[in-house]
């Protein structure tokens with residue numbers, strides 16, 4: 451790192467990779483004393499949470515031991531009803547209606563570690579890369595732990611959800627036969643770690659509060675750069691890749707960076723236009739590692755924003771969670787006399803309005819191209835079906851919340867009530 455804050459070696463400058471860098475949330479200059487006190491208390495709570503989480507992790511690791519491929523009979527080792535049910539859920543992990551919230555409850559908050567270990571076993575990645583199980587558990591435990599469970603949306607359950615979606619995309623017939631073990635490893639790792647240590651506020655917030663991460667990354671892809679560098683820090687701390695040749699582990703770190711940085715929503719158009727161009731020209735050649743990497747970037751972007759393509763009951767929960775996180779940022783901005791960011795004003799920005807905009811401008815254009823790429827794909831058809839239904843549902847709710855006359859009188863039904871009478 452240079453004195454002026456620039457990375458010393460461009461994107462390769464990950465040697466000083468850090469963990470837990472997203473705190474303090476707000477530059478202490480603009481905080482009052484009581485808020486500083488809150489930060490200290492939250493640090494103590496975090497330490498206690500770490501201990502409790504370790505206990506949870508030890509508990510759930512029994513599930514991991516019971517789940518090795520080719521030995522389905524080993525499930526009988528599970529002596530706990532919940533873990534037995536979680537094991538049963540894993541046998542249907544490629545189903546698009548997989549309920550990650552239920553899975554997280556059944557694994558006692560260890561959905562990300564449990565899911566990743568299972569998928570690594572399914573793909574034989576532990577054997578292929580000669581991974582040390584202890585180091586793998588240590589790494590995954592660190593990743594899961596460094597997600598902030600107090601974030602309504604950007605927490606380890608979101609990471610597990612994105613990983614499960616990524617798994618479904620890796621299994622697409624168009625893709626599955628072309629992917630190398632390294633592609634699969636990178637896809638799953640990037641999905642699991644893509645939001646690690648997310649502070650629960652967006653980049654504009656970090657910039658206007660002069661957060662140290664914003665200056666570190668020069669106000670560009672601030673969060674995504676931090677997620678990547680935190681991941682590299684944990685990879686090195688756990689020693690997961692320490693047995694691999696240096697050029698290979700460096701390549702893995704760089705590719706993880708390129709995948710995680712692709713989730714920056716401000717780069718959406720850049721990726722969408724390139725994707726569209728490839729599809730129009732029909733020039734994607736999945737024999738080429740660079741083209742497969744591009745498709746992995748797109749697949750991760752799709753997995754990251756696939757909430758509106760899920761069945762309504764799951765989709766609705768994610769929608770409410772992400773809006774709750776926006777509103778919390780808005781409340782924080784109000785508290786510190788900062789301008790309230792777009793979508794963060796609970797009074798002005800309703801959940802249905804936020805969701806219809808998100809679907810129309812971000813999700814629908816991306817998934818239309820993904821469907822073109824994957825066709826014929828049953829999964830893409832299913833996702834588009836949910837997307838259109840969910841969009842119509844939020845649109846109806848938006849009209850209702852605006853006091854739209856539904857014909858049965860003025861209606862202000864809560865969109866989450868699921869009332870269909872309009």
Ligand SMILES: [Zn+2]
Pocket residue numbers: 608612644645754
């Ligand atoms: Zn995400």
